[in-house]
Amino acid sequence: MxxxxxxxxxxxxxxxxxxxxxxxxxxxxxxxxxxxxxxxxxxxxxxxxxxxxxxxxxxxxxxxxxxxxxxxxxxxxxxxxxTQARLVVPEDHEWPAWPLLSLAVASGRGVENVAAPLGLWVRGGANLAKAADRAVAVVGARLATNYGEHNSAEFAHGLATRGVPVFSGAALGIDGAAHRGALGAGGVTVAVLGCAVDIGYPAGHVDLLKRIADNGGAVVSEYAPGTPPARHRFLVRNRLIAGLTDGTVVIEAGIRSGARNTATTAGALGKVVMALPGPVQSANSAGCHALIRDCKATLVTSVDEVIDTVGRFGPAPEPENPRPRRPTDVLAPEALRVYEALVPRAGRSADQVATESGVPVDRVRALLPELEIDGFAVRGDTGWRRIVRSAPK
Amino acid sequence: MxxxxxxxxxxxxxxxxxxxxxxxxxxxxxxxxxxxxxxxxxxxxxxxxxxxxxxxxxxxxxxxxxxxxxxxxxxxxxxxxxTQARLVVPEDHEWPAWPLLSLAVASGRGVENVAAPLGLWVRGGANLAKAADRAVAVVGARLATNYGEHNSAEFAHGLATRGVPVFSGAALGIDGAAHRGALGAGGVTVAVLGCAVDIGYPAGHVDLLKRIADNGGAVVSEYAPGTPPARHRFLVRNRLIAGLTDGTVVIEAGIRSGARNTATTAGALGKVVMALPGPVQSANSAGCHALIRDCKATLVTSVDEVIDTVGRFGPAPEPENPRPRRPTDVLAPEALRVYEALVPRAGRSADQVATESGVPVDRVRALLPELEIDGFAVRGDTGWRRIVRSAPK
Structure with a gap:
């Protein structure tokens, strides 16, 4: 041994x-x-x-x-x-037992093809149990658009910056951008493969896989050394990406794609499924839109929304209270009607304002001085005039 | 009289x-x-x-x-x-009593500011009850992007082509594009205003309003002749757009916008609310995304999806059964594993295939001849080889 x-x-x-x-x-x-x-x-x-x-x-x-x-x-x-790899097994401290329990539970409920792995070959310095303790998967199409790759990198970067490990499948396109985004933030990223960890696949990602393993991340597979990639292995692998994370974000996916498969599996495992919207004409967003439309994924547009949706990671930072866009946003409906019945360059009587606004004249008489105090109106020789205020900075 | x-x-x-x-x-x-x-x-x-x-x-x-x-x-x-206008009242045959019932019901349930109108001033040839019988509202921001205006016109055109009247608010941006799209398809479109029907507002849409009225559509308002536009009137008007239609599609909306207000009102009236997704960085789609994310709107990406979501208009045309993208999509999982264990340029024995695929050798022996019949494999002197087939046309 x-x-x-x-x-x-x-x-x-x-x-x-x-x-x-x-x-x-x-x-x-x-x-x-x-x-x-x-x-x-x-x-x-x-x-x-x-x-x-x-x-x-x-x-x-x-x-x-x-x-x-x-x-x-x-x-x-x-x-x-x-090849600097090790076999992590359920008897090890490092086994991500808790996240993978979802596979056993779903399997027991009759979900097909989601049996838990018997062990995981791991290359890289990350402790697997720790990495999978609060992780998010960022996945998507290989043939991605610039929009998709940009957002994949941005979301992964943002998650990694907040200390959330980013899992993906090391494929070209969205997956690669996710790993690179997390690495760029100095975060932990884990690549789960559909072939052995000693197979350099995809060829264009050999360096990326090495960077992942060498920078506190991990390259993970249940396939014995030397096992080549195969299409069914990518689908089988998808259950591990879903199982090892709390939630999956689909960045771009065709209407029929592996990423949608990961999302469906994540849903069957009771994990949080999220998808990014995009232009309606983009075939690369069609899978995301279908997931959202069919209520199989929650729409997310920012890292804060991902964190908020996954939930387990504590509340997202409170968005800054949006400032009123117009000074008059502070006015109650009746006061606004009175204000809008005034004009800046001509005086109006309370009766005129009542007629124009439909607000009873006694209320108009009460509201006009209030508007004056708040700087929305002024009383002059010819009657009441509107004061136009610029928006608050 | x-x-x-x-x-x-x-x-x-x-x-x-x-x-x-x-x-x-x-x-x-x-x-x-x-x-x-x-x-x-x-x-x-x-x-x-x-x-x-x-x-x-x-x-x-x-x-x-x-x-x-x-x-x-x-x-x-x-x-x-x-000014070629008329006053339609609840005592008239033309009164859209059924769609407007939603306002009375919601008002009775305690929803605020949704009282039914006492009558409607109408300019144009459309019969109001008929137009509102199966209609969709297409609404959105005034400061729209090209993406928004393009889709507004496309959706309205598609709805009009299917005989669905398109209601909107005649504002610049999304609303105007919706009216123009419906007119372009020779369909019925109805503009519901926040001022009287004899006020040319917005000034840039005077011609458009005339085209609507002159081409089988209608320009509608509850405000007496001469009543000028006012901000509270646009919000009050929104309940009519929502009330007169079966569903509202928000094409583009800022996080805080009148279009979101129409959507919220439509939801409170029990109407179908839909929203178009867009690029996540677009502030003009942020309101749409928030509606979808908060489950207040269904994501739609096409006219078929709008028709399908509104439901009342009969089923959407069946999408063509998507063809399998790869010839091997027809293979059952075990057959696919066997197929993938074959290579095109070298023969393999059933035992080799069993080892590679993990499929029991007796099943491999049964599946290989089936694959041969279907044109996926061929038996040669050196063993079984894979036949690579091009995708079906």
Whole structure:
């Protein structure tokens, strides 16, 4: 068993447990709900032995038959260590047990394809449990617009500035902009992959993934070292992005997209789903608009609204009390009617004002002096005149 | 009493009733809830006589004291006739009784400032009851962006094309674009004003108002001929835009704007409220976004969605079933995993595919021939290969 990188928190899993889970992670293509349940019942060590020998329930055998003889656990742990990665398992202090509970709960409620992971390969200095304790996912389309990439970076930057770790999927477009935005703020960002953490995918993000791992973040995957990306793996991976965070913000998404899938999964897990609006003609915002319109996502336009919507992070800072835009905003309806019946350059009698405004003349007589005190009217030789005041600064 | 323009439907109100309501409309500054209730109880003729003599309940006297001696009813009806306008009253066939019932109901429920109008001055050929039978209001900010004006015109054009009358407030910006869009489609559009129908306001829209009246639409107001615009009158007018329509679409609105006021009133009247999203940085969309975020408006991005949301107009045309974007979209999850474990340029055995995909080898053996039949795979000398198919046209 390879030693863990020294700066990592003390692991509490035994070598035997970690080896067993490394084996099981390679054997069962995630999500493997029967296998996960079996490991939950028997513990990883006994479950691994039974899977290896075929002495397990039919459903588990079915999920593991194709690869149960492929035991590369020791080799995988060594490969990981060589690439500065480690295997975090549920027996470790670092396991994000609380956020991932949502997967087990949803799975138990019958939501499909959301079984919890058997372990997570992690590259980078972040403590996974800590990063996932109060995190937000920022996700979206690969073929993003400038509008989408700009806002992804802005939102991630703002979240990171407020100490909220930003999770995403390391894809081109919105995901990459989110990771970069969080890094730019010196914040923690976590990339959850649909391939192994030692695969440089997407090729254009090899440097970005290294920067994430080297700057207090983490690159995370449940796929054994060497596992290539595949389309179904991205969809399966999406449940981890949703599961590891408190809420997901969809920045841009086509009407049919992986990001919408993450949002749907987040909703099924009981997490907060948010989406950014955009121009109605933009196909890249159509998925966001559909989520909002169908009440599957809350519209957000700022980081404060994200924090406010997720809720758990404490209240958003009170917006400054918007100043009245016009001086007359302070006037009660009747006083406003009297004021509007005055003109600046000609005097009017109380009777004229009453007729024009429809306010009874006795009230007009009471209101005019009040308006004068407040600087809205003045009494002159020819009657009452309006004083036009500039807006407060 | 002046004769009505001949092309109008037969009025059922008596001259006495119409004169009484013309008097009451000038005497009570709308909304005058006590006066409206009093007219409901006593009928317009008795109510007018009692208001004139002061023999009415305190609240009614209060609402009418300032102008009860101003009896210009005959003169107002004559002025109206000279400007091709008429007074439509609840006793007329043309009265939009059903949509306006929402005002009486909300007023009875305690919603403030939404009393029904005592009558409506109308310029233009539209039958008011018919126009308001299935109508949508398209409203928004005066200081609109190109984005807002473009969409206002597009939405109004689309609604008019589907035979839905478009109501708005004739203001510069969004309102004007809505009226023009509906006119461009040869549809019915109705402008509800915060001043009398014979006042050319706003000055830049004098021609537009004439085009509306001359092209089967209507210019509508509860203010007696000659009444100038005033800020409180625009707010009071907003209840009529909301009340006369089934739903209101806010195209652009600042965080604090008259359009948001119309939307709030429409909601209080139990009408459908919709809002268009826009770029998050646009201050002109901030009011729309706030309405959507606070669940006070449904997000809409197209005319079909407006029709669908308002509901009463029959179902929106079924969207064409979106074609699968990729040929493999037709594959079940297991078949997709098998397909993705194949490569185009090298043969693989069923065992290799099982290991790579995690699908049991017996299922792999069953699925490969199915994939071959569907054109996704081919069996060669070196094993199974993937066939890459282009997307369906």
């Amino acid at each position: 390879t030693a863990l990188p020294t700066e990592q928190p003390v692991a509490t899993a035994t070598d035997e447990e970690r080896l067993a889970r490394a084996y099981l992670l390679r054997v069962g293509e995630p999500p493997a709900p029967a296998l996960v349940a079996f490991v939950g019942e028997r513990g990883p060590v006994e479950a691994a032995a039974r899977v290896r020998s075929g002495d397990c329930p039919d459903k588990v055998r079915r999920e593991t038959a194709a690869r149960r003889e492929v035991d590369l656990a020791e080799q995988d742990l060594e490969t990981a260590a060589r | 002046t004769a009505l323009p001949t092309e109008q439907p037969v009025a059922t109100a008596t001259d006495e009733e119409r004169l009484a309501r013309a008097y009451l409309l000038r005497v009570g500054e709308p909304p005058a809830p006590a006066l409206v209730a009093f007219v409901g109880e006593r009928g317009p003729v008795e109510a007018a006589a009692r208001v004139r003599s002061g023999d009415c309940p305190d609240k009614v006297r209060r609402e009418t004291a300032a102008r009860r001696e101003v009896d210009l009813a005959e003169q107002d009806l004559e002025t109206a006739a000279r």
